[in-house]
Amino acid sequence: MLLATSLMLALLFARVVDVQGLAASGYAAYGANEQFQKVPLPAIRGTVYDRNGNILATSVPRVDVVADDFLIHPVSLAARYAAQLARVLHVGSSLLDSELTRKSGYVPLALDVSQAVAGKVAALALPFVSFVPTQQRKDPAGSLFSPLLGVVGWNGKGMSGLEYQYQQLLAGKSGSEQVAIGSAGEQLPGGARALRPAVQGKGLVLSLDEPLQYEVTKALGAQVLAQHAYSGVCVVLDTHTGGVLAMVNLQRQGSKVVPATQNLATNAVYQPGSVMKIATFSGALQEHLVTPNERLMVPFTTWVGGWPFQDAWFHPTEPLPVTQILAQSSNVGTIEIAHMLGATRLDYYLHQLGFGRPTALDWPGQSAGLLPPVSAWSGSDMGTMPIGTGEAVTAMQIVDAYNTVADGGVYMPPRLVEGVVGPNGRERLLAEHGAHRVLDPSTVAELVPMMEDVTAEGTGVLAQIPGYKVAGKTGTAQIPSTTHPGYQPGAWDATFVGFVPAGNPQLTAVVMLHHPTAMYGGSASAPVFATIMRYALRHFDISPSGASGLSATTSGALPAP
Amino acid sequence: MATRSSALERATGRRAESEPRGKARPQLGVVDHRHALQRARRRQARALYFLSGGVLAAALTVAAAGHAMLAATQLRSDTLQSQLAGAVGTEQNLELRKATLESPSRVMSLAEHRYKMVAPSGVTYLQPVDPGESVLQAHESARPAAHRSASVPSHRP
CATH class of the missing domain: 3.40.710.10 (DD-peptidase/beta-lactamase superfamily)
Incomplete structure (x- = not known):
């Protein structure tokens, strides 16, 4: 009896040493991963002006509306949710319904929508929908300067022209913030830590008129x-x-x-x-x-x-x-x-x-x-x-x-x-x-x-x-x-x-x-x-x-x- | 020594004479100093215990209130941050809209299509004259060039 008890205590002690000492950092990271979430803080790309201060290219904030279809319970409600979303996003209800029942875990419902539309979706209070902030590059003068300004790719990087030449300057540097999240994935107040602020992109003033x-x-x-x-x-x-x-x-x-x-x-x-x-x-x-x-x-x-x-x-x-x-x-x-x-x-x-x-x-x-x-x-x-x-x-x-x-x-x-x-x-x-x-x-x-x-x-x-x-x-x-x-x-x-x-x-x-x-x-x-x-x-x-x-x-x- | 005992006896004798007879005398004894000290210490410890508990409870209450305030402020800060981001977004959208409305191609397109602006087939420009130069001089200096140009073929490399 004494021997068995000693053995059990020894095993328990060994496990404690393992958890608290040897594998402590791994478990801590695992715990932190469960408790904290890294939220990207995108840097706004710099604006390009002509010599008179007219905007030639600028970035406007947009939102990607994304769904986690594993969070839809019961699944039979997917059609109802799809109908609700379709009215706001102006997308076919049947298309959204099929997307929401794919069981992929990541369903982009709408990309680059305005903040107003994102607000309407948020008002639906659907727990499986999340919002990813993005930005869209716009040239207000249309194609007037297009061979000079070039294009910005989907990843936010300049692909040609000035957007490419001055990528480093215009893009800035994205930041991130770690926030504590609840069991449902909601952000807990007061739980922010490890803030790395974004460095905003610089603007360019061109000699063009x-x-x-x-x-x-x-x-x-x-x-x-x-x-x-x-x-x-x-x-x-x-x-x-x-x-x-x-x-x-x-x-x-x-x-x-x-x-x-x-x-x-x-x-x-x-x-x-x-x-x-x-x-x-x-x-x-x-x-x-x-x-x-x-x-x-x-x-x-x-x-x-x-x-x-x-x-x-x-x-x-x-x-x-x-x-x-x-x-x-x-x-x-x-x-x-x-x-x-x-x-x-x-x-x-x-x-x-x-x-x-x-x-x-x-x-x-x-x-x-x-x-x-x-x-x-x-x-x-x-x-x-x-x-x-x-x-x-x-x-x-x-x-x-x-x-x-x-x-x-x-x-x-x-x-x-x-x-x-x-x-x-x-x-x-x-x-x-x-x-x-x-x-x-x-x-x-x-x-x-x-x-x-x-x-x-x-x-x-x-x-x-x-x-x-x-x-x-x-x-x-x-x-x-x-x-x-x-x-x-x-x-x-x-x-x-x-x-x-x-x-x-x-x-x-x-x-x-x-x-x-x-x-x-x-x-x-x-x-x-x-x-x-x-x-x-x-x-x-x-x-x-x-x-x-x-x-x-x-x-x-x-x-x- | 004899003087002290006789004085004590005289004192007790006077007290015994002044008290009524037949009533039991209370049990009086010399107080143990150590016992009194222990009781005092216990009282002090109890007081300290309750005081510490009170302070701890108060501290916890303050901490809880502080945390609640922090959480409320954080929520408020998040809301303001969100409002700020929204306002910045709106401002950027409005800047973009303004720039689009001001773009020369849009202005010209509106002028031509909505307001039916028609560009003249030819424009006659008044010749600018320098302040130091008279109109006659300017006319004279411009005339030979125009005259010569009419006689020279332009189809040359």
């Missing part, structure tokens, strides 16, 4: 349709800050124009044509190899590396002033000047103007363009490179290069994000960096009047704006074939790039139409440039002398936190 973006979309869309172009791109920059005021990417689908699926301005490369002549002319002027009024003998045809290069219109060999060579976009004259400059210096100025490397936008998937190193140039490249048929560039790179001239010879890296808005609602402006001088002011002073002549009497007259002097350049290039060497017959990319007012530039813009019927940059793209700039000049109160209200509207009043 919503009204201008709309006008650009309207003007470009109309021209894409009228010209039966495959796609169209337009970028407008604030000349002195490099801030992108509008960036529109459109493509045609039959008789409709829709936003492109990606940011073509930064990601799509094309053969630019004569707009690339800027590198040759700025380099030659900077190196004092030519002067604007100097006359060069220009034949109709020249041979480089065994290949013939011709001008777009027939003319006899004639003396042409350098200004006229640019204004009339003479290929042969440009190649002559490029030969004076030499391959190494031409390559140097191409790189200095931003070609051959990604832009400072650091856009996801952006292209650096195709600019072969000078060591790899073939014999004919001294003919193709100066006139823009030996390289591939993005529209963003082109507008950057011309903005350098507009900004007095200083390369200003482009930027889309002006500042970051913290949870306290205060905006922190991002520092500008990377600006560097490329051309002397004296070179710019010679080059700008030459570019004015392009729109005054050259290939870009359709870019004229009454009352303002416009400087710019047209570009037309055949589209290379994707199936065989050479070009697609009758397929062209038409570009116009320029800045206004020419004497004191405030706005720089590029318009590019892919495969338009009008073929030339001067006829297809220049009129869009004029339409857009006419609006922008009035919108930003820019006088013909360049006095501007542009900086006054930068980062306008943001909504209070």
